Amino acid sequence: MTHSDVAASEATSVSSVPAPVGPFDADGRPRYRLGPLYFTFPLAGLALVLIWVGVGSFLIPIQVTRIKGFNDPDALKNAVAIGAAVAAIGNPVFGQISDRTRSRFGRRAPWMLICALLGAGALLWQSQAKSIGVLALTWGFVQLIVNGYQAATTANMPDRIPPAKYGAFSALSGLATPIGTIAIAYVIGGIDGSKLGLDGVVGGFGGRFQGADGYYLIAGLLVALTLVFVLVTPEKSTLDMPVEPFDLKRFLGNFWVNPKRHPDFAVAFVSRFGVVAGYFMVVTFSYYILMEYVHVAPQDAAATMGFLMVVNALAMVGAALVIGTLVDRFGRVKPFVLGSGLLASVSLFIPMAFDSVGGMTAFNIVNGLAFGMYMAVDMALITKVLPRGEDAGKDMGLINIANSAPQVAAPFMAAAIVEHWGYDALFPLCAVVSLVGAVLVLFVKSVR
Numbered sequence: 001m002t003h004s005d006v007a008a009s010e011a012t013s014v015s016s017v018p019a020p021v022g023p024f025d026a027d028g029r030p031r032y033r034l035g036p037l038y039f040t041f042p043l044a045g046l047a048l049v050l051i052w053v054g055v056g057s058f059l060i061p062i063q064v065t066r067i068k069g070f071n072d073p074d075a076l077k078n079a080v081a082i083g084a085a086v087a088a089i090g091n092p093v094f095g096q097i098s099d100r101t102r103s104r105f106g107r108r109a110p111w112m113l114i115c116a117l118l119g120a121g122a123l124l125w126q127s128q129a130k131s132i133g134v135l136a137l138t139w140g141f142v143q144l145i146v147n148g149y150q151a152a153t154t155a156n157m158p159d160r161i162p163p164a165k166y167g168a169f170s171a172l173s174g175l176a177t178p179i180g181t182i183a184i185a186y187v188i189g190g191i192d193g194s195k196l197g198l199d200g201v202v203g204g205f206g207g208r209f210q211g212a213d214g215y216y217l218i219a220g221l222l223v224a225l226t227l228v229f230v231l232v233t234p235e236k237s238t239l240d241m242p243v244e245p246f247d248l249k250r251f252l253g254n255f256w257v258n259p260k261r262h263p264d265f266a267v268a269f270v271s272r273f274g275v276v277a278g279y280f281m282v283v284t285f286s287y288y289i290l291m292e293y294v295h296v297a298p299q300d301a302a303a304t305m306g307f308l309m310v311v312n313a314l315a316m317v318g319a320a321l322v323i324g325t326l327v328d329r330f331g332r333v334k335p336f337v338l339g340s341g342l343l344a345s346v347s348l349f350i351p352m353a354f355d356s357v358g359g360m361t362a363f364n365i366v367n368g369l370a371f372g373m374y375m376a377v378d379m380a381l382i383t384k385v386l387p388r389g390e391d392a393g394k395d396m397g398l399i400n401i402a403n404s405a406p407q408v409a410a411p412f413m414a415a416a417i418v419e420h421w422g423y424d425a426l427f428p429l430c431a432v433v434s435l436v437g438a439v440l441v442l443f444v445k446s447v448r
Contacts, residue, residue, distance in 0.1 A: 023162045031236065032160045040233045042172045042179075044112070044153045047225040049180030051146055053309075054218050055123070056080065058188045060139065061287040062210050062302075067132060071288055071298075077415040079135045094148030095397025098155060100243055106235025108152040108159065115149035116226035120219035127215035149226075151397035156235075157383050158396070164328065166380035171324020174375025178313030178320070178368070185313070188214050189306030201303045210302065264385040264444045265395070269402050271444070272382070274437020275341060275374055277406035278430045281414040282348070285426070293423040294355055304357060308364045315368025316375065323376035333384075334441050336377045341438020343370035348431040352424060374438075385444065 025031050064076045094111055101107045122145055126138035161169050185191055190204020209217060244250075259266035282289070287305060290296040296304050323336050347366035351359050386395045417426050 022158060023160050030162065032233075034161070034165065036233045037156075037160060037169075038172060040229045041156065041169060042176045043225045044156075044229045045173045045176035046180050047116070047222045048146065048150055048153070049176050050184060050218050050221055051119070051123075051142070053177075053181050054184040054188060054214065055126075055139075055142070057283060057286060057309075058184060058302075058305075059210070059214050060135070063129065063135060064132065067130065067135070071291060074415060075132050076285075076288070077412060079132050079139060090144040090147030091151045091397035091400040093397070095151035095155065095395070095400075098152045100246070102238045102241055102243055104237045104239055105230070107238050107241075108155055109230040109235040111152040112149055112226055113230055115145050115152065116223050119145040119149060120223050123215045123219040123222070127212040147397075147400065150400055150403075153229075154379070154396045154400060157379055158386055159235075161383075163384070166383055167324050167327030167329075167377070170327070170379035170381075170383075171320045171376040173379050174320040174324070174372065175317060177375055178316035178372065181309050181313040181316075185306035185309040187217070189302040189309070191310055192300070192303040192307040204303060204306070207302075262385075262387045265387055265399070267440055267443045268382055268385045269399050271337070271437050271440040272378065272399065272402035273406060274433055274440065275337075275344070276403055276437075277410055277413075278344065278348075278432075278434030278437065279371060280406045280410035281417075281426065281430045281433065285414050285418070289351075289423060290360070293351070294357060294360060296357065308357075308360055311361055312364035312368035312371075315365045316372030319369045319372030320376040323373045327377055327380055333377050333381045334444070336373055337381065337441040338438050340370045340374035340377075341435050343373065344438070345431040345435040346370075348427045348434070352427050381441070381444070 023031055060079055061076055064079055065071055068075050094115065098107050098111045101110060103110055119142060122138060122142040126135065126142055129135040129138050157166070157169060157173075186203035187205065188209045190201040190207075193200050193202045286308075287301060290301050290304055290308075291298055327333060327336065344367060347363050347370055350363040350366065353359065354362065382396070382399055414426060417429055
């Protein structure tokens with residue numbers, strides 16, 4: 001039974017002829033042209049990557065160091081994690097609101113645009129933060145709004161994409177991460193050209209975008225990429241789509257998905273949480289790992305990090321392109337999720353054996369292949385286990401918490417590990433977390 005069939009049988013509406021939910025109309029014909037979406041869907045995801053990578057991995061650590069006057073992992077932890085904790089509600093709340101939205105512009109597009117505009121304004125506010133407290137507050141507001149953007153954006157997958165194309169679109173969505181990473185590394189950090197046989201730093205623009213200008217650039221791109229999506233691939237009107245009368249108790253109750261009734265959804269949530277947590281526990285501290293574990297000079301840290309991010313991103317692109325095609329061809333997801341977890345675990349032992357830039361380069365190649373494999377199948381897996389089609393925004397919002405919540409847990413966990421046992425313990429523990437998350441996918445029964 002398809003998601004549309006389930007939705008049609010369960011929905012309570014004010015109309016005896018419910019409007020179609022999902023990518024097909026009542027006659028089984030596609031409701032949307034896929035051609036333009038191959039271009040615009042990854043662009044909408046790219047806007048998110050620019051914020052998570054550009055702000056989360058580059059601008060905030062640099063801003064914390066400038067505010068404190070020295071490298072302070074504890075301050076970084078507070079600035080990132082407290083903000084993410086406040087923001088965790090954004091995904092499901094905005095997702096459910098978009099599910100109920102009825103307008104001539106559709107359910108998702110209005111909230112994508114509203115959140116993009118509010119998010120851009122919040123980024124400009126954050127660029128002026130002069131204390132850790134204000135930085136945490138502004139980052140929390142940014143994440144609240146951008147998580148709302150993410151819920152509306154990812155709901156376009158079950159709304160518009162046929163299941164037979166989930167692998168291709170999951171891979172395209174995954175490509176946004178390496179492409180955005182390369183762009184951010186080039187513009188904000190610069191890339192250590194010596195590792196590429198070149199002289200000096202490639203890009204970086206003399207550090208111009210390592211402060212307020214970096215925030216302005218990302219804010220502008222967020223709005224621009226959103227406009228491309230909503231204008232080039234407009235959503236169909238939902239004015240004729242029935243909507244259940246608003247009930248506050250039901251609205252709040254919808255944030256709970258019973259794991260007994262929907263066990264695959266619950267397992268997929270925990271699986272994603274584990275894989276992403278293992279990844280972010282290292283990524284959050286990458287800037288400090290280079291300086292304190294690999295002993296890269298502070299003035300070279302940004303460019304070295306930029307080079308490593310490009311290496312990681314290129315490996316990610318290669319894996320995503322290959323794996324996304326294989327998923328649609330063979331119709332299987334589990335082997336690739338499990339393989340990605342195993343490979344990610346192996347990669348995390350490389351820095352332990354080689355605590356050098358060369359070791360970090362090898363780590364980023366293998367880790368990039370692993371995470372690219374995971375990104376190519378993640379959206380395909382998640383979309384297949386959603387409980388109801390008409391609640392896609394809320395359900396995608398809930399499961400997207402498995403992306404945002406690790407940002408809350410990872411800094412605290414990583415900081416505690418480094419403080420008590422050092423960086424040598426960080427890598428194997430992250431490997432265990434990633435592997436457990438990947439293995440859990442074997443318990444998702446409705447997906448091969």
